[in-house]
Every structure is written in C-alpha cells, then in structure tokens.
Amino acid sequence: MPPVMGLGCVAVLMGVAVLAVILGRSKAATPLVYGACLVASGLACAAALFQIAVEPWATVLPLGLPWVGAHFRIDALAAFFLIVVNLGGAAASLYSIGYGRHELVPLRVLPFFPAFLAGMNLVVMADDAFTFLLAWEFMSLTSWALVMAHHHDPENRRAGVIYLVMASFGTLLLLLAFGLLAGPDGHYAFASIREGLRSPLIAALVLILALVGTGSKAGLVPLHVWLPLAHPAAPTPVSALMSGVMTKVAIYGFLRIALDLLGPPAWWWSLPVIALGGVSAAMGVLYALMQQDLKRLLAYSTVENIGIIFIGVGLAIAFRANNMGWAAALALTAALLHVLNHMLFKSLLFFGAGAVLSATGLRDIEQLGGLIRRMPATSFTFLVGAAAIAALPPLNGFVSEWLTFQAILLSPQIPQWGLKLIVPAVGALLALSATLAGACFVRAFGIVFLGRPRSPAAEAATEVDRFSLVAMATLAGLCLLTGVLPGLVIDGIAPAVKLLVGEVMPRQLGVAWLSIVPIAESRSSYNGLLVFLFVALSTGIAVLGIHRLASRAVRRSAIWDCGFPITSANTQYSASSFAQPIRRVFGSIVFQARERIDMPPPGDARPARFQVEIKDLIWQFLYAPVGDAVWEAANRLNRLQFLTIRRYLSLVFLALIVLLLVVAIWT
C-alpha cells in the first residue's frame, strides 16, 4: 500500500468536511459523513501499519511558506502514532454513526469532526516546523469548535474560553521552541533542525518549552485545567478523540522534539519529565475519584494515564543519557504501549459514558445505578474497559504498567543522585495511582451500572444502537487481545523505539509460549496468554466442580440487608460516600477537603446536613492569581483608550525614542 495514502486520507477527510457543510441539515448527512470518516481512518490506519517497519517515506508539497514548502514524512514513530490516531478515529467514527443521530445541531459537529481527524493526522505527518505548528493550531481550533458545539450552555462557553487560552499558550511555547531549534538561520525543515548544533543552554530551554507546550495539550499537572472542562462539554465521540487520541498527538510532539530533533539528551532533562509524570499520575486519579460527572471523571483519569506515559518517557531519557540503550528501549516501549492502551480503553470508556448519556440523559453518576440489567452489552464492555484501565491482568493496561515497573527496577544503575532519589519516589506514586485507579473505576462502574436505579431516568434506560455497541465491543476485544498477546505489539512498536533511542527490546515473538521477557527470563517475565488461560481454566474447574457437587437450587427473594431492608434506593451507597474514606485520607491535604456536619439533637425535626468543601489548590494558587493579574493589567491599560490626540502622539514619539535607544545600545 503506498505511503502517500496517509496524505490522501487527509485530503479525503478535508473533502468530507466541506461536503458536510454542503449537505447541511439533510437526514443522510450524519451516516454519510461518519461513514466516510470511518473508511478514510481505516485506510490510513492500514497504510500506517504497512509503513511502520519499512524505510521512511517523505515528500515536499508546494504549500505553506514559499521558500520552505510543506514537508511530510512518515517514519516508524509517525507511523505508530498514525495507527493510534486513525484506529481511535475509526472507532469514534463508527460509534458516531449511531450516536450522531441524537445530535440536535448536526451542522455544528459534522464539518469539524473530519477536519479534526485530518488535523491530528497532519501533525503526525508534518516534517517541518511551519507545517507542524499550522497543523497543531488547526487541530486545536477544530477541536475547540467541537467543544463549543453546544455553546448555549454557559458551562461549555467557559470550557471553550479556557481551552482556547490553554491551547494558544501551548502553541506559543511550541512556536518559541521551534524558533530556538531553527536557530538564527531559520532552518524550519526537521531534517536540517536535526543537524543543527545547539548550546546546552538553548537545548535546555527548548526542552522546557516543549515540555510545557506539549504538556499543556497532553494534560500534565498543573497544565491540565482545560481537560475536565472541555471533555464533558464536547459531544461524546469528540471527548473520546480528545482524550484518547489528541493527548497522544501531544505526546508525539514531545517525543519528536525531545528525543529526535534535539539531539542527545542530558541526564537532568529527565528530572522534570519524571517528576511531572509522577505528580500527574497521582493527582489525576485523586481528582477523578472526587468527581460526580462521569465524563469529567474520565477526563481526570486521562491526566493520570498521561502521567504514567511521561514517567516512561522520562525514564527513557534518563537511560539514554547514561548510554543504557536496552533499558531506554524498555522504558520507551512501556510508554508507547501505554499510549496505544490508553487510546483503546479510554475511547471505550468514553463511548460507554456516551451510551449512558444517550440512554438516560444523565452524566451525574449519583443519579444512575442498576444499568447492568437494562444495558447489558454496554455494561459488559464498560466493565472490560474499567478492568483494563485499573491494570488488572490479563488485560492490556497491566502489561504497560508492568513494563514501567520493570523499567523503574533498572534505574538503580543510573549514577546520578538526583535520579536515584526521585525514581523510587515516583515508583511509589505510580503504584499508588495504579491502585487508586482501581478504586476509582470500582466506584465508577459500581455506582453507574450496579445497585438499584437512583432516578426514574436510570430506571427507564434501554440499550443503545448497534453501531455504538459494535464500536465498544471492538475496542474491548482489542483490549483483551493486546493484553493477552503483548509480545506481538511490543515487536510492532520496536522500529519506533529504535528510531528514538537507538536500541530495541529483545524480540518477543521468539520467546516460548508467547511470554514477554523484557530483559532476561530469570529476571522477569509475564505471559498474558497463560495467565488468561490459567484463570479461565480455574474458573471453569470451579464452576464445573461446584455445579456437580453443590446444590443448584436458587431462590430469588427480597434484599436481605441484615434483615432490615429499606426499599428506597437512596439508602444505597452513593458515589460521594464511596469516595469519602479516600477523600479523608488524601483529600485533606491535596484538596483541603473539609467536612461540616450539622446534626440536630434528638427531638429536633430539623434535617441533618452534611457539607463537603473541596478546593482546587492548583487553580487557586496558580491560575486565579494569573487571571487576576491579567484582569488588573487590562483595567489599567484600559485608560489608554481615552487619551487625547496630543498624548497619543507623545506616546508614539516616546516609544520611537526608546526603540532607537535599544537599537543603539544593542549594536
């Protein structure tokens, strides 16, 4: 399959976007547009699959800057991320064929959806700074338009503003980073950037700019503030794309700049990456545990997973700087595998949330419950996704976390003291976030799908359409497949890893029984297939044995509940009561959570009140002061609007003198 197909698919997607505007409100537009997106993404994904193991393919189109042109190149790294982008895109398109029918204002979604997909593809394929930034901004703007699709809701408008500010901030930093990379001669093509020589100071500056610039798009703490606002605001398939796919494009950007364009890394580059990764992992999941809104919960959980990926990337930088290529390969493989895994299960979970939303109209988990009986297929696939994201074997989330742990176990060999102290601490944070994710998804699945319905809407829910179910089932199947046969995927990722760190993990497909052995068999090995078969076999033995030996009698009766059942569904454990112990243990510091209980004395008919106050310290101490400062400055500068013409002229004159002085002193 020719590699030019990637660009062809982008062109098709752009065409579809235009077509969507023309088709407008007609009934056929929704299936047609999403169907075309599905085909284009599927083909692009297939093309990328063929491209990953072969020589890079490059071309220059006479677009963009007149003396540069638009460079495009698909190497192994780009191909891997193209697979992630287009697999996610295809799943979201398939899901949308069904889900899109509920859209009240299709014209606000249909044209931007394919354009968004095209933008993400372009970022990954771009091979010069100008095209990259242009595509990056295009991706941001199309997704912003999708976030604002339902702009009548003031919440969504706020989400849109914050998203726009954060996106512009990130692009600005990337612009500066590429400016430094290009140097005074302005070599914008990646090929010439790679050859350029930089002082350590400039390289460090570029790394920080790139980390903050791409981190703001990926959702690293403390730059994550837009995610939990924007993801719930957008239509579900778009939330899935933003969370599962767009954050991965940001990671691609960071990998491309830090490990490819910037040249050999210094060891301390890894410090901010690992530290921010660890903090994001733990903070993200703690935030997620406190949420009532299902989509916002998923958005915060993305922050956690991005943290896990950045831990892997940081370790890879540290190992590579110390010439431990094989260890760097292991860490980077873990990170890339988690990129793929997170795309799979986060899209799946968002689709599930969307199914719940379209069946009940609710996103607030406190009002759901009992959906497992009304939406059996949705709940099963959501359960698979929840188990995968909670890193339970034999599903895929476990494999990438296991590889990350193995990479951490190699780091005592790193000589630098800074890393020796930070890596074990981050290891503890990673372990903590993995188990908190378990609690988070027990809560999410348990409150939404189990128990008794907490509202009439949840009581009346029915299963969603076939397209959505097929999309969810496919992703759930891929989660299992990647978890059971991780060796296959690890070998597939190998060319991309080789490109970035120069070495690869040992080939996994040759290992007996399809195990994965990251370093040596005596050191550690894991076999997803055998664990799966082992568990399946023992379950089978248990079921057979029990059904042979034991009484099969089953009697249905009322809930026992210690002999004192209360029929009201309000007596069930709610989402906030489930999270209360964890909030008490962790939240009193992280969120300054305070509980206030007002319990009237016996005999008093006043209702008892329980109030919880949670503060977002990052917002309070980082963003609010900046916002206030901007507001203050704007207010002061506002006076400039009302000057007389004389004062304007003197202002201009003064400015001119200052500029001339600057020029004079500079030279």
Place this chain on the structure above:
Amino acid sequence: MDVIADLTVQGVQMALVLLLAPLLTGFVRKLKAHLVRRQGPSVFQPYRDLLRLLRKEVVLAENASWLFRVAPYLIFAATWVAAALVPTFATGLVFSWSADLIAIIALLGSARFFLALAGLDVGTSFGGIGSSREMLIGTLAEPAMIMIVFTLALIAGSTQLATMADYMLSPAVGLRVSLGLSLIALIMVAIAENARIPVDNPATHLELTMVHEAMVLEYSGRHLAMIELAAALKLQLYISLIACLFAPWGLARDGGGIAAYAVGIAFFIVKLAVGGLLLALFETAIAKMRVFRVPEFLGAALMLGLLGTLLLFVSKGL
C-alpha cells in the same frame, strides 16, 4: 515425560494449596479459641462449613445481576491462580515464569476489584460500606506491597518468585536493613489484606466495624462457599509468600525428585503452622483499630517499603 512431570508438580501445588487452606483457617481459629480459654470448634470445621454451604440453596436478592453470580468464581479463580504461583514446596514450577510477583499482586487486585463490585451490586448500604473501605485498604496496601516487591527485586535482581527464593537461599543475601524493613512491611500488609485484627475482624458481624464481611453479606450457599474458600486461600498465600521469601528452607529445587518434594511439603506444613501460631498470638494480643486508624497503619507499611527501596537505590549493600 518432563513436561508431564512438571505439569504434575504444578497440579500437586494447585491441589495442595486448595486442600490446606481451610485447615489453616481452622487451625488459627482453634488456636485463638485456646488462647482465650475456650474449647473452639475442630480444626476441620471450615471444611464442614464449606460442605454445608455447598449443599444449601442460594438465596439471591431479586435485583442481583449476573455479575453477582459470576464474581465469586472469578474471585476464587484469581486467588487460586495467584496462590498456585507462589512456590510452596518447590521452586521450579512450570508456570511460575508466566507471572512474577507483580502479576500475582495484580491478580489479587483483580479479586479485590470484583469483590468490591459484588458488594455494590445489590445496592445496600452495608455492601457499599464494605466495598468503599476495602478499596481504601487496598489502595494503601497494594502500593506498600509493590514497594516491598521493589526492595526484594532489587536485592535478588528479579521479580520472579522462584529466582527470589533461590537467591534468598544463597549465602549472598546476608543481613540487610532493607530486608528487615520489608519483612515488617510485608507482615503489616498481609494482616490488612486478609482482613485480620487489628484492621478488620473476620469473626464479627458488627455492622459498623466490618469490612470484608460487609461486602459479602448478601451472599449465601455455594457463592458464599467460593468466597470463603478464596479468603482462606489468600491467608495461606500470604503466609506461604512470607515463608518463601524470608524462610525458604526446605524448598525443593528444580527436578528434585519425589523425596525432595515430600520434604518440601513437610516443611511447608510446618511453616504454615508456625505462621498460623504467630498470627493467632498476635491477634489475641491486640485490639481492633478504628477504620481511620488503618491508613496510618498502612501508611507506615508504605513508608517502610519505600525506605527499603530508597536504601537500595542509594547503596547496593544496605
């Protein structure tokens, strides 16, 4: 032939852990009863309980879903597989390389995941309180456990249990500060994970103090039997884990022959008895904690584990 022999040993291991687990539970109960001057039921009582539960009909709540009925089998299977992967009497088990210690912990995590979900399924306040507290305990115990694994893996150079046990048998181990820290942390984790005093009380059904029992309140009949058996297996798993890592004496090496295996099994039973005795002594000597003291208890375990790991990052000799 080798394959068949290997598979037989693995099968013996699976059967052995399954058969001995209720005995261990009965033994601990008997000892505890004796320690407070009671007669106590026979050590075989857990087997009788299980058989009786199996013969009884299942009373299911009207709104119990399929998950409620499937969960006991999954919990049992995950725990059983995890228990079968810990070397009890021999190190060279066939499937030991299919999952290392991290995977074993994750398997127990899966069991916990489904148990907590089952607690929420019927929709009662007791089930919820149990699940919520279980997840709190889990979120603190599991990272502590991972830190312990880190410490041990850094010393032994492997996360494979068989390799770790082999290393612990070799003279290269010596006395280390980090090993001592992780032993204490591991015992604390084991107590918390098995819902023992002072974290939880396996014998009580007092509503506000129970954790594990609250989750399984709605279970009856064969489902309850599965969960009880899984709990017994888990207790045995932790004792055999501690034994395998810190007292690996008597473990049969790869291809040791029937005699070595017999010796290994005898040693294993003695280790279980010692572990059970210590547990009973500890449990009778101590009072149960309030739920919100548990995080401090487990936080200490986490800190000890982290300290052990940090020491090893700083110096190979500590």
